[in-house]
Amino acid sequence: MDLIVVGLNHRSAPIDVRELVAFSEEEVLEVLAHTHREETLSEAILLSTCNRTEFYGLSTDSGGAEMYIRNLIVEKKHVDLEAHLGYAYTLTRNESVRHLLRVAAGLDSLVLGESQILGQVRRAHELSLESRTCGIVLNRILQSAVSVGKRVRNETRIGAGAVSMASAASELASKIFEDLKTRKVLLIGVGEMGALTARHMVERGVSQLVIANRTYSKAEELSRQLGGKAAPLDRLDECLAEADIVISSTGATAPIVTRERMQPIVNGRGSRPLYVIDIALPRDFESSIAELDGVFLHDLDDMNVLVDRNLGKRRKELPKAEAIVEQELETFGSWRSSLAATPVIKKLRERVEALRKQELKRHRKKFCRDDREQVDLLTESLVNKILHPLMNHVREWSDAGELGAQRIDTLYEAFDLERPDEDSKKKT
Amino acid sequence: MESGIQAQNIILPTLYALLWADYALLFFRNDPFAERTAKHLLRITVGAHATYLMMRSMTYHHFPIATVFEAFSVLAFSVIALYLIIESRIGVRTTGFFIIGIVFVFQTISSAFVEAPVSFSDLLWEPAFILHVTTALLGYSGMAISAVYGLLYLMLFYDIKNHRFGLIYKQLPSLEVMSSFTYRSATLGLVFLTIGMMGGLALLVRVPGTSWSWDPKLMITFVAWLIYGLCVAASRFWGWSAKRVAFTAIAGFAIILFSLVVVNLVFNTFHAFV
Numbered sequence: 001m002d003l004i005v006v007g008l009n010h011r012s013a014p015i016d017v018r019e020l021v022a023f024s025e026e027e028v029l030e031v032l033a034h035t036h037r038e039e040t041l042s043e044a045i046l047l048s049t050c051n052r053t054e055f056y057g058l059s060t061d062s063g064g065a066e067m068y069i070r071n072l073i074v075e076k077k078h079v080d081l082e083a084h085l086g087y088a089y090t091l092t093r094n095e096s097v098r099h100l101l102r103v104a105a106g107l108d109s110l111v112l113g114e115s116q117i118l119g120q121v122r123r124a125h126e127l128s129l130e131s132r133t134c135g136i137v138l139n140r141i142l143q144s145a146v147s148v149g150k151r152v153r154n155e156t157r158i159g160a161g162a163v164s165m166a167s168a169a170s171e172l173a174s175k176i177f178e179d180l181k182t183r184k185v186l187l188i189g190v191g192e193m194g195a196l197t198a199r200h201m202v203e204r205g206v207s208q209l210v211i212a213n214r215t216y217s218k219a220e221e222l223s224r225q226l227g228g229k230a231a232p233l234d235r236l237d238e239c240l241a242e243a244d245i246v247i248s249s250t251g252a253t254a255p256i257v258t259r260e261r262m263q264p265i266v267n268g269r270g271s272r273p274l275y276v277i278d279i280a281l282p283r284d285f286e287s288s289i290a291e292l293d294g295v296f297l298h299d300l301d302d303m304n305v306l307v308d309r310n311l312g313k314r315r316k317e318l319p320k321a322e323a324i325v326e327q328e329l330e331t332f333g334s335w336r337s338s339l340a341a342t343p344v345i346k347k348l349r350e351r352v353e354a355l356r357k358q359e360l361k362r363h364r365k366k367f368c369r370d371d372r373e374q375v376d377l378l379t380e381s382l383v384n385k386i387l388h389p390l391m392n393h394v395r396e397w398s399d400a401g402e403l404g405a406q407r408i409d410t411l412y413e414a415f416d417l418e419r420p421d422e423d424s425k426k427k428t
Numbered sequence: 429m430e431s432g433i434q435a436q437n438i439i440l441p442t443l444y445a446l447l448w449a450d451y452a453l454l455f456f457r458n459d460p461f462a463e464r465t466a467k468h469l470l471r472i473t474v475g476a477h478a479t480y481l482m483m484r485s486m487t488y489h490h491f492p493i494a495t496v497f498e499a500f501s502v503l504a505f506s507v508i509a510l511y512l513i514i515e516s517r518i519g520v521r522t523t524g525f526f527i528i529g530i531v532f533v534f535q536t537i538s539s540a541f542v543e544a545p546v547s548f549s550d551l552l553w554e555p556a557f558i559l560h561v562t563t564a565l566l567g568y569s570g571m572a573i574s575a576v577y578g579l580l581y582l583m584l585f586y587d588i589k590n591h592r593f594g595l596i597y598k599q600l601p602s603l604e605v606m607s608s609f610t611y612r613s614a615t616l617g618l619v620f621l622t623i624g625m626m627g628g629l630a631l632l633v634r635v636p637g638t639s640w641s642w643d644p645k646l647m648i649t650f651v652a653w654l655i656y657g658l659c660v661a662a663s664r665f666w667g668w669s670a671k672r673v674a675f676t677a678i679a680g681f682a683i684i685l686f687s688l689v690v691v692n693l694v695f696n697t698f699h700a701f702v
Contacts, residue, residue: 157458175588175597178604270667273603290589294669302591309593 007054013087032131113158161310194249341398564624570617575681578674607670
């Protein structure tokens with residue numbers, strides 16, 4: 001029984017293809033219910049996020065399972081198999097387990113080390129439990145994945161430092177101000193990057209957001225979306241005097257705030273610091289404004305330096321994170337092997353014990369009452385001594401991953417043991 | 429007990445060295461072992477230092493400030509005790525490396541050169557005198573901590589201004605927190621030093637044989653008091669920037685160091701009790 005994954009992600013497919021095969025939670029439940037009915041896969045889980053759609057299934061026939069998953073995606077999402085699923089990848093056996101562990105650890109994410117994916121993996125696990133497609137093996141793999149995700153975040157610094165422009169701006173602001181919740185933010189212009197940075201600040205809980213723009217109606221529209229208030233650009237000096245953090249991203253071709261304009265505003269602020277994030281190109285604030293005492297001015301290049309530095313640091317943590325993945329993979333491998341050995345050991349013990357008891361019963365009358373207990377102990381000890389080396393071998397093969405299907409078959413045949421599937425047939 | 433004191437003169441600097449190394453690991457490497465042990469090692473060291481000062485008081489029958497090296501140890505203790513309170517309250521350990529560095533230097537110098545005083549003034553066992561000295565040293569400690577935080581504030585300030593996102597940027601709390609520490613510890617230092625100076629003036633009146641004089645240590649301490657007074661008042665009432673407050677706090681502490689070291693060694697002052 002092998003784990004197979006068929007999927008596509010930000011590396012293998014462009015966004016328009018990823019959009020086509022993205023599944024909502026309702027669709028995930030529907031697909032898993034279908035899988036449960038069909039029984040091609042004994043266990044299944046579907047992970048669908050903005051950067052990946054991955055279908056994991058457990059099957060004895062990898063080839064058949066792959067075709068089944070591909071056809072299921074084509075059927076449910078109505079996509080052209082050749083045109084779209086050419087972007088898909090398939091991984092089997094150890095590679096598929098390793099892949100899931102790396103995904104949960106954020107090592108396969110677009111932004112290395114991001115933590116959102118761990119929550120998404122947990123949610124996918126919950127949905128498969130709800131759909132009853134998560135059995136003993138997938139459950140164990142997902143537990144390992146969550147454990148790896150936690151360990152990687154706790155034992156390495158792969159998630160440390162801002163790695164987007166918006167989060168870098170927030171990080172810098174929080175190095176100046178203790179609590180952003182008491183701060184007023186001024187957004188100049190309604191450019192996409194500025195709006196994104198302002199949204200990030202709003203999510204961090206800033207007390208007030210004012211949006212100043214040349215076209216007042218656009219400022220009003222964005223302020224409705226972000227929960228701020230609009231101001232006309234001719235009130236800019238007043239807004240600058242009140243703000244603690246300024247994000248500027250206009251399309252102006254020359255600086256809109258000169259040092260001469262800024263000097264009296266800074267003088268009027270007393271000891272209150274002002275943090276200016278100028279992400280416009282060309283820049284909106286004259287660079288010499290940075291020399292004013294109470295002003296911290298950072299532009300696009302400064303943000304890039306911080307982001308690159310943090311990304312570099314995250315990359316340095318990769319070997320530690322990969323080592324954690326390998327450790328967990330090994331632990332899972334041992335568990336998997338012991339899982340294969342457990343039924344045959346159990347069956348063998350049951351078979352021999354049954355034979356022993358049967359023979360004892362048959363010859364019961366040949367022994368006096370006092371000797372029966374001794375004979376029972378003697379036969380039990382004899383059986384244990386005969387079985388001991390065999391059991392040890394089975395366990396050793398299992399631990400070393402050498403207990404293949406052929407050896408298991410030999411054991412079942414040599415001792416005339418009933419196979420688990422024969423058992424279930426009998427029960428049915 | 430004297431042999432115990434001798435042993436403590438080796439143990440205490442060793443403990444401070446270990447503590448400093450632990451906080452260095454924490455500051456430079458975010459070491460998880462250092463993170464786990466720093467808190468406990470700090471408490472053990474403070475406890476050992478308190479024991480050392482008590483042993484010294486009981487053995488030599490005086491409050492241990494008879495010599496400049498004894499005063500160094502008491503000053504080191506009050507700085508580390510104040511730092512322990514700050515760390516327990518705010519939970520930030522990354523600034524500890526800088527404070528403990530100073531304490532380590534003070535205690536090592538003290539342990540290396542301190543001797544049993546042969547004779548000393550009876551004043552050293554007077555409760556009013558002990559209160560005067562304790563509050564004055566707590567005042568100095570507050571100012572030392574204020575100066576360290578002021579220095580760290582300036583380092584972070586210029587790193588952010590000049591787009592240097594290195595270790596200082598990564599490890600220190602925000603500028604606002606640093607400026608708040610600078611101001612609060614300066615205020616605390618000023619309050620204690622004020623009490624200490626008033627206590628000193630009261631002793632001057634009460635104790636026979638002493639009278640007002642233009643004592644250099646007293647004068648320099650008074651100048652430091654004025655500087656810290658200016659620092660606190662200007663920050664609170666005149667809207668001084670955090671940067672200016674930080675510079676002033678550092679200047680004030682430089683004067684205190686001068687008062688403690690140079691004046692004790694060079695000038696003949698009535699603030700010597702041996």
